Amino acid sequence: MKDTVLDIPAIELKGIRKTFTLSEDRDAKTVLALDGVDLKIRQGEFLTIIGPSGCGKTTLLRIIASLILPDEGEVIVEGEPVREPGIKRAMVFQTFGLFPWKSVIDNVIFPLMVRKFDAAEAREIAMKHIRQVGLDKFVDAYPHQLSGGMQQRVGLARALSTGADILLMDEPFGAIDAQTRELMQEELMKICQQEQKTVVFITHDLDEAVLLADRVLLMSRGPGRVREVIDVDLPRPRFDYDVRGHETFVKVRAHLWHELRNDLVEQRAEETS
Amino acid sequence: MIDKLIRPSVFLPLVSLVVVFGGWEIVGRSINPLLFAPPSEVLRQFGELLQTGELQDAAMVTVRALFLGYFLAVVVGIPFGILMGAWTRFGDILQPYLYAIFATPRVVLVPLIVVWFGIGFEARLFLVFFWSMIAISVNTAQGVRHARPDLVEVARSFQATRLQMARHVLIPGAIPFVVSGLRIGAERAIVGVIIGEMFLQIVGLGGVITKGSQELLPAKMLCAVAVIAVLGTIIVTALDTVEKRFQDWKGAP
Numbered sequence: 001m002k003d004t005v006l007d008i009p010a011i012e013l014k015g016i017r018k019t020f021t022l023s024e025d026r027d028a029k030t031v032l033a034l035d036g037v038d039l040k041i042r043q044g045e046f047l048t049i050i051g052p053s054g055c056g057k058t059t060l061l062r063i064i065a066s067l068i069l070p071d072e073g074e075v076i077v078e079g080e081p082v083r084e085p086g087i088k089r090a091m092v093f094q095t096f097g098l099f100p101w102k103s104v105i106d107n108v109i110f111p112l113m114v115r116k117f118d119a120a121e122a123r124e125i126a127m128k129h130i131r132q133v134g135l136d137k138f139v140d141a142y143p144h145q146l147s148g149g150m151q152q153r154v155g156l157a158r159a160l161s162t163g164a165d166i167l168l169m170d171e172p173f174g175a176i177d178a179q180t181r182e183l184m185q186e187e188l189m190k191i192c193q194q195e196q197k198t199v200v201f202i203t204h205d206l207d208e209a210v211l212l213a214d215r216v217l218l219m220s221r222g223p224g225r226v227r228e229v230i231d232v233d234l235p236r237p238r239f240d241y242d243v244r245g246h247e248t249f250v251k252v253r254a255h256l257w258h259e260l261r262n263d264l265v266e267q268r269a270e271e272t273s
Numbered sequence: 274m275i276d277k278l279i280r281p282s283v284f285l286p287l288v289s290l291v292v293v294f295g296g297w298e299i300v301g302r303s304i305n306p307l308l309f310a311p312p313s314e315v316l317r318q319f320g321e322l323l324q325t326g327e328l329q330d331a332a333m334v335t336v337r338a339l340f341l342g343y344f345l346a347v348v349v350g351i352p353f354g355i356l357m358g359a360w361t362r363f364g365d366i367l368q369p370y371l372y373a374i375f376a377t378p379r380v381v382l383v384p385l386i387v388v389w390f391g392i393g394f395e396a397r398l399f400l401v402f403f404w405s406m407i408a409i410s411v412n413t414a415q416g417v418r419h420a421r422p423d424l425v426e427v428a429r430s431f432q433a434t435r436l437q438m439a440r441h442v443l444i445p446g447a448i449p450f451v452v453s454g455l456r457i458g459a460e461r462a463i464v465g466v467i468i469g470e471m472f473l474q475i476v477g478l479g480g481v482i483t484k485g486s487q488e489l490l491p492a493k494m495l496c497a498v499a500v501i502a503v504l505g506t507i508i509v510t511a512l513d514t515v516e517k518r519f520q521d522w523k524g525a526p
Binding site for chain 1: 423424426427428429430431432433434437441442445448521522523
């Protein structure tokens with residue numbers, strides 16, 4: 001039975017287009033952010049999205065989360081078209097998005113409380129995920145008492161507590177110092193492997209994109225399009241050997257950098273001309 | 274004990290107090306007693322005013338107008354501020370008047386208040402109410418309007434209802450601003466009540482000051498000033514402490 005379910009993509013994007021209006025004036029300038037994005041994301045897949053800044057990565061993720069609607073096209077989650085945020089998708093935010101007035105446990109419980117879970121049951125679920133991210137000693141701490149890395153662990157625990165199969169992560173480690181980031185990448189890979197999550201992960205860090213991914217999606221600079229999707233054929237788990245020294249890692253990274261660099265050089269030329 | 278006294282944070286204020294009050298006493302004794310009073314004279318006057326009950330009565334009058342006016346300002350000001358913040362058009366309509374009120378020295382209202390309310394209790398009450406309500410409303414409106422968009426989005430992504438959004442995101446987000454408004458409003462209320470007592474009806478602690486000046490009793494004026502200072506300090510310090518407690522709630526966006 002599992003096999004028939006697996007045939008359905010976790011997420012399917014069909015011809016996503018999105019235009020933004022820059023000001024409220026009548027002769028407002030409009031900017032095409034996404035120009036026809038088609039994509040299928042397999043169940044249990046770890047997909048990273050990389051591209052030059054301003055290529056619409058975050059817009060795309062917010063469309064997948066139904067936080068904004070596309071002008072054209074469809075988002076299909078596990079076979080069903082969606083237009084509103086839903087229980088199957090949980091988001092992890094770049095700036096953590098923790099409520100400063102709620103303790104760690106209350107932040108993690110929030111999605112369950114919103115869905116009217118029984119209080120004791122919600123607490124049990126939340127505690128399980130707080131332990132999973134290693135914050136059991138900080139259950140009653142408040143976000144401002146925690147480091148950036150710890151705050152994002154709370155963000156991750158909160159997303160996990162929803163029980164969603166799909167995690168949408170918007171540069172989640174971008175605001176975290178380099179060493180903590182490596183540790184968290186490892187832990188994220190462990191958790192996702194254990195729990196069989198489908199992950200869409202935005203990053204601007206090439207190493208991170210290749211290290212985490214089953215596939216890397218490279219977006220072209222604005223208007224955002226899918227430029228290339230590259231398989232990363234590296235054995236898992238990827239933290240008990242030197243992944244960065246692996247031949248495939250080096251090859252994929254070099255290829256991505258070559259492509260990205262062309263875009264950046266062009267962008268720079270346009271800006272200075 | 275000695276160790277504690279040696280610390281600059283302890284002995285500097287002590288030294289400062291001794292020097293200032295000592296100097297005041299010396300200078301005060303050498304000046305015409307109709308114009309200035311040394312601390313010893315103020316203290317004697319204080320005892321006298323307490324004995325006759327004049328100071329207690331005056332303080333009661335002041336506190337009554339202050340607390341009732343401030344209470345009304347809070348009860349009206351917060352909902353009004355929420356309305357101003359939540360309903361942007363309403364805020365836009367009120368904006369020119371609010372700016373005008375902020376830019377105009379508020380004493381110019383005093384003659385108008387006399388025309389509307391006379392010079393009695395109601396007039397003083399209105400003065401306190403109006404001065405502090407504006408501050409409370411404006412700060413509350415700011416708090417409502419400055420809901421952090423990132424947290425609103427978080428709540429939306431987890432499918433919070435409108436009610437849940439208000440309860441868990443918008444209201445807690447506005448609270449630090451409301452508390453700031455309460456502190457500023459209290460400061461305004463104190464100024465308002467004293468102005469009313471000095472220039473409308475000569476009663477209360479403000480009245481004691483005015484009377485002291487007319488009777489050429491500087492010690493009496495200074496007694497009232499001291500009581501007002503202590504009262505004001507207690508109220509503002511208390512609200513300041515509450516305000517600081519909520520600072521973390523603003524968080525980094």
